[in-house]
Amino acid sequence: MPEVWLYLLGGLTVLSSLALITARRMLTAVWAFGCVSVLLGGILLSLSSPFLAFVELWVGTSCFLAALFFARLLSGIEARGLGPRDPGRVVIKALGLIASLVLAAVFIGVVAQTEPAPRIAAGDVSGRQGWGPQLFTLYVAPLPALGLLLLGTMIGAAFLLRRRSG
Amino acid sequence: MLPVTPVIVLSACLFVTGLIGLLTRRNLLLVVLSLQLMLGAGCLAFAAFDQAWLMTDVTRPRTGAVFGLIATLAAAGQLGLGLAVVFVLARARRSLDIEALDELKW
Numbered sequence: 240m241p242e243v244w245l246y247l248l249g250g251l252t253v254l255s256s257l258a259l260i261t262a263r264r265m266l267t268a269v270w271a272f273g274c275v276s277v278l279l280g281g282i283l284l285s286l287s288s289p290f291l292a293f294v295e296l297w298v299g300t301s302c303f304l305a306a307l308f309f310a311r312l313l314s315g316i317e318a319r320g321l322g323p324r325d326p327g328r329v330v331i332k333a334l335g336l337i338a339s340l341v342l343a344a345v346f347i348g349v350v351a352q353t354e355p356a357p358r359i360a361a362g363d364v365s366g367r368q369g370w371g372p373q374l375f376t377l378y379v380a381p382l383p384a385l386g387l388l389l390l391g392t393m394i395g396a397a398f399l400l401r402r403r404s405g
Numbered sequence: 406m407l408p409v410t411p412v413i414v415l416s417a418c419l420f421v422t423g424l425i426g427l428l429t430r431r432n433l434l435l436v437v438l439s440l441q442l443m444l445g446a447g448c449l450a451f452a453a454f455d456q457a458w459l460m461t462d463v464t465r466p467r468t469g470a471v472f473g474l475i476a477t478l479a480a481a482g483q484l485g486l487g488l489a490v491v492f493v494l495a496r497a498r499r500s501l502d503i504e505a506l507d508e509l510k511w
Contacts, residue, residue, distance in 0.1 A: 242408065249415040256419055256442055260426030265434055272438045275419075279445050286412060286456050295448065295477055306438065309488045 245285050252278040266307070273303035409460075412453040419446035433494060433501040437487040444480035448473040 255274040262268035276299025283292035419442060426439030455469025495501055 242411075245408075245411060249411060252415065253418050253422070256422040256426075259442060260422060260430060260435070260439060262435070265432065268432075268435050268438055272441065275442060275445065279449060282412065282415070282449065283452050286452050295445075299445075306434070306484070306488060309434070309492055 245282065248278050248281045248285065252282065269303065269306045272306060273300070276300060276303055409453050409457040412456075413450060416446045416450040416453060419443075419449065431502050431504055433491050433503050433506070434488075436503060437484065437491060440487070441480055441484055444476060444483070448476045448480070451476060 252275055255271050255278060259268050259271035259275060262271060277296065280292045280296035280299060283295050286292075423439045423442030423446060426442065427436055430436055430439065451469045451473035453469075455473070458469065491501065494506065498505060
């Protein structure tokens with residue numbers, strides 16, 4: 240039965256991606272992108288990767304909202320001849336939305352560090368340890384640096400936007 | 406345990422779809438979203454191979470899943486910067502047509 244769900248999610252994902260690349264309107268493409276993100280999260284959940292699915296859903300939803308905001312903004316700009324009165328405010332709102340991505344990176348570091356603690360404390364160190372300390376020590380430790388990189392990217396984008404729009 | 410092969414096939418389909426969108430669409434926003442689709446396909450492949458290797462040895466470190474996480478977050482940062490560039494170009498050039506973007510300074 241789970242395989243049926245996997246095939247259903249996969250088919251819907253392919254259809255959504257086809258809708259994304261064949262869309263005639265920007266908003267349609269952005270909505271299709273949101274569908275792809277959610278469906279990918281569902282498939283990752285089916286693959287017994289709940290944490291990766293959570294991050295994919297979080298990041299995908301944030302990207303979808305940001306892209307939706309930008310698409311609406313650009314549509315409005317095109318409709319008004321590319322001349323919004325106060326672009327600084329909308330830019331700050333958009334960057335606040337995108338900054339939630341940084342929270343995702345921080346969340347990864349915190350959960351990867353604390354989640355397996357009860358099992359390890361109970362002596363359960365055999366077999367599959369989930370997102371255990373091996374991941375944190377080997378691979379996840381650089382993620383705060385990645386979060387800082389994301390934050391720097393957002394700040395750079397904010398400066399770029401404010402300089403160009405101001 | 407779910408089969409891994411269909412997920413790999415799905416990942417390849419998504420990657421090819423994103424590549425087609427990247428090469429054929431002229432709207433800059435759609436190009437950025439197609440690139441995101443390709444990165445999502447890569448993340449899915451990472452997760453699928455991680456699952457496949459986990460079936461052979463449950464004590465293996467989950468390298469594929471972690472690389473999938475990093476790819477997802479890198480894609481998020483890339484989309485944030487990409488959207489900023491899209492917005493700036495739309496204001497500066499009054500167009501999102503990538504054919505019109507043939508200069509490195511504007």
